[in-house]
Amino acid sequence: MNNFIKKLFSSKSDAAKSPVFHVDKQDISRERSAELYEKAKQYFPGGVNSPVRAFKSVYGTPLFIEKGDGCHLWDADGNQFIDFCCSWGPLILGHNHPKIREKVVEVMQHGMSFGAPTALENELAELIIKNNRYIEKIRFVSSGTEAVMSAIRLARGYTKRDKILKFEGCYHGHVDALLVKAGSGLVTFGETSSAGIPKSFAEETIVVPLNDEKAVKEAFKQFKNQIAAVIIEGVPANNGLLIQDKKFVEFLREICTKNKSLLIFDEVITGFRIGFEGAAGYYQVQPDILTYGKIIGGGLPVGAYGASAEIMSQISPDGAVYQAGTLSGNPVAMAAGIAQLSELAKPGFYKELNDKTAEFVSAIQRYADTHNYSFMIFSVGSIFWFAFTEQCIQTAEAIDPKSMDKFRIMHRELLNRGIYLGPSGYEVGFVSAAHSKTDLEKAKRAIFECLDIVFKK
Numbered sequence: 354m355n356n357f358i359k360k361l362f363s364s365k366s367d368a369a370k371s372p373v374f375h376v377d378k379q380d381i382s383r384e385r386s387a388e389l390y391e392k393a394k395q396y397f398p399g400g401v402n403s404p405v406r407a408f409k410s411v412y413g414t415p416l417f418i419e420k421g422d423g424c425h426l427w428d429a430d431g432n433q434f435i436d437f438c439c440s441w442g443p444l445i446l447g448h449n450h451p452k453i454r455e456k457v458v459e460v461m462q463h464g465m466s467f468g469a470p471t472a473l474e475n476e477l478a479e480l481i482i483k484n485n486r487y488i489e490k491i492r493f494v495s496s497g498t499e500a501v502m503s504a505i506r507l508a509r510g511y512t513k514r515d516k517i518l519k520f521e522g523c524y525h526g527h528v529d530a531l532l533v534k535a536g537s538g539l540v541t542f543g544e545t546s547s548a549g550i551p552k553s554f555a556e557e558t559i560v561v562p563l564n565d566e567k568a569v570k571e572a573f574k575q576f577k578n579q580i581a582a583v584i585i586e587g588v589p590a591n592n593g594l595l596i597q598d599k600k601f602v603e604f605l606r607e608i609c610t611k612n613k614s615l616l617i618f619d620e621v622i623t624g625f626r627i628g629f630e631g632a633a634g635y636y637q638v639q640p641d642i643l644t645y646g647k648i649i650g651g652g653l654p655v656g657a658y659g660a661s662a663e664i665m666s667q668i669s670p671d672g673a674v675y676q677a678g679t680l681s682g683n684p685v686a687m688a689a690g691i692a693q694l695s696e697l698a699k700p701g702f703y704k705e706l707n708d709k710t711a712e713f714v715s716a717i718q719r720y721a722d723t724h725n726y727s728f729m730i731f732s733v734g735s736i737f738w739f740a741f742t743e744q745c746i747q748t749a750e751a752i753d754p755k756s757m758d759k760f761r762i763m764h765r766e767l768l769n770r771g772i773y774l775g776p777s778g779y780e781v782g783f784v785s786a787a788h789s790k791t792d793l794e795k796a797k798r799a800i801f802e803c804l805d806i807v808f809k810k
């Protein structure tokens with residue numbers, strides 16, 4: 354097939370699969386982005402290197418980003434946005450923060466990787482451990498997925514048990530054992546949620562609903578002395594924002610202790626986000642292992658897991674649980690992490706950011722309430738989630754998939770008004786320190802207009 358025919362062919366089959374992208378006059382231009390996307394589809398599956406970027410559940414072609422500065426983003430067509438996605442959470446100081454950029458450039462001038470220890474690793478570890486009561490030792494890796502995968506292996510090695518209990522609606526990266534969803538019934542073995550995962554792997558994972566003590570108790574009864582760890586997102590924030598009761602989190606701590614299972618907080622989003630001590634500090638619950646990612650790398654690829662010195666002594670070369678990484682503790686990535694976390698450790702940082710966010714979301718909630726819109730914003734720290742609902746949502750089951758139609762309209766209209774949210778109604782938004790009161794005021798007005806459009810249609 355020559356290239357031209359191939360092109361015709363592929364655009365035809367694409368059109369059959371996805372709805373026709375129709376640009377209305379009132380929509381912002383996405384011409385250049387559409388061109389880049391066509392090209393990207395020749396190189397990458399779905400045209401992207403991570404699936405949600407493909408805009409499958411919102412309107413139109415994905416925006417290709419050209420640059421970011423502070424709370425703003427610019428796409429390839431020159432459109433400017435106030436960004437509430439913030440690279441899915443890492444950019445708590447906003448884009449292109451001068452302190453991070455300067456530190457990265459300074460360190461890069463001495464080389465980019467050695468595969469040998471550097472003082473920078475000590476510096477980032479010290480910054481974290483001195484300001485976080487919940488871990489004594491840490492190991493740096495290169496992504497959140499890698500952190501969780503290692504934490505699971507550590508828990509299994511430490512307890513000499515195999516089974517993992519996870520919650521429906523929590524995402525822990527693309528770890529084989531955790532790409533599982535609940536089957537039918539209260540306590541179930543996971544069913545794989547991706548092709549390519551052996552059934553036998555999924556059978557080591559038990560899936561239960563969030564905020565449900567009875568289901569967790571039942572699982573511990575059914576799998577007595579087999580559960581290595583219970584893993585939960587610090588605050589589940591990958592499938593809506595499902596804020597758990599403190600009582601439930603405390604219950605998990607107790608039942609794990611009683612059964613000699615480890616409690617893992619996956620703090621890849623919440624770590625350094627809802628406070629320097631993340632969800633552990635927020636709930637004041639001591640997990641056995643914590644995982645970090647996103648913010649910890651200041652926008653570069655860093656993950657980490659930490660625990661007590663005793664548990665961490667199981668990791669090689671001290672212990673028998675193997676875990677390694679060619680680029681782990683990479684000096685450039687450490688530099689970005691040090692620069693970002695140094696700002697976060699300053700007194701008052703979180704209070705200012707969280708207060709600003711609370712003011713922002715409560716104004717939007719008030720507007721929706723005044724107009725009797727079925728709309729709620731769930732929020733913790735500087736994380737927020739727009740939900741088209743009238744009732745408090747704490748479990749994945751409570752989210753009505755039909756409400757996503759409303760998000761689709763909202764997302765399109767927000768882009769048209771210069772507001773960028775992650776392209777899925779299941780994703781949360783983030784406020785950064787770079788969002789000024791004026792930016793938030795502007796965003797609020799755009800959101801009010803969009804709510805009117807969504808609910809008057």
Ligand SMILES: *Cc1c(COP(=O)(O)O)cnc(C)c1O
Nearest residue numbers: 496497498524525526621622646
């Ligand atoms: C993003 C995320 C991960 C995966 O991190 P990656 O860096 O994307 O591999 C794991 N757990 C949670 C809670 C996350 O939000």
